[in-house]
Amino acid sequence: MCSHYQPVTDADRFCRTFAVQLPLGGRSGDMWPKYEGVFVRRPPELESGDEAVPEREAATGRWGLVPSRTRAINEKLSTFNARSETAAKSFTFGGAWHQRQQCIVPAACVYEPDWSSGKAVATQILHKDGEPLAVAGLWDRWRGPGGQLLESFTMLTMNAQKHELFSQFHRPGQEKRMVVLLPAGALDEWLHAKPEQYRDFFQPYPADRLVARVPQKEG
Numbered sequence: 001m002c003s004h005y006q007p008v009t010d011a012d013r014f015c016r017t018f019a020v021q022l023p024l025g026g027r028s029g030d031m032w033p034k035y036e037g038v039f040v041r042r043p044p045e046l047e048s049g050d051e052a053v054p055e056r057e058a059a060t061g062r063w064g065l066v067p068s069r070t071r072a073i074n075e076k077l078s079t080f081n082a083r084s085e086t087a088a089k090s091f092t093f094g095g096a097w098h099q100r101q102q103c104i105v106p107a108a109c110v111y112e113p114d115w116s117s118g119k120a121v122a123t124q125i126l127h128k129d130g131e132p133l134a135v136a137g138l139w140d141r142w143r144g145p146g147g148q149l150l151e152s153f154t155m156l157t158m159n160a161q162k163h164e165l166f167s168q169f170h171r172p173g174q175e176k177r178m179v180v181l182l183p184a185g186a187l188d189e190w191l192h193a194k195p196e197q198y199r200d201f202f203q204p205y206p207a208d209r210l211v212a213r214v215p216q217k218e219g
Helices: 011-018 044-048 094-098 184-191 195-201
Strands: 036-041 057-063 081-083 102-107 109-114 121-127 133-143 149-159 177-179 210-213
Touching (some): 094 133, 102 149, 133 177, 184 195
Parallel strands (some): 057 149, 081 149
Antiparallel strands (some): 036 057, 036 102, 102 133, 121 210, 133 149, 149 177
16 A cells, blocks of 8 residues: 655646646645545546536545535545556445446655565655656545535555565555556557556556665755
8 A cells, every 4th residue: 555655746747747737735745544635536527528628637635536416525535546456346445436427546656665674664656767656546626514525546556466566565464565556658548548458557557667765864
């Protein structure tokens, strides 16, 4: 699971990678669950056939999905990650899954805990070439009883037991998990995929394209 990542804050790099403008007011510091972050999606209005609507848009929302069909926000639930194996049948994630509300979460890096020393050491996972990571996710829109509107998103995860890099992380004895990373050429395909096609994208990302490093402490 991933509970910590760095957003993409360079506007030029964001636009070059995701073909949309970085929204103003996006978070510049590290992202944690329940923080407001940026995600990229297929605009909901696109389904109406309006040719003036772009193919992609960047939106901001809470990291930790709140399903549209829930009555109240349950702050005790951990909804920042969704298991790709079970999301379709989940009350929390099933609505977004079947309504084709998939998204991309742009990340400069994700953090995983390295327990090789006997204690957790936060370690960055990033592209070797420094380009942003494109994490597959789901988004939803919840309207509260008072009419308030909240958009939110989650990262999809998959088993990493056999992955050469991600299998090195997490507490000993726990299942090894990794976020679903999309190749650069598959972003549009993911955003426009149908639910029966989602699993085609849940493939281990090549470990030789990634690098792990412990960030240097400031000062």
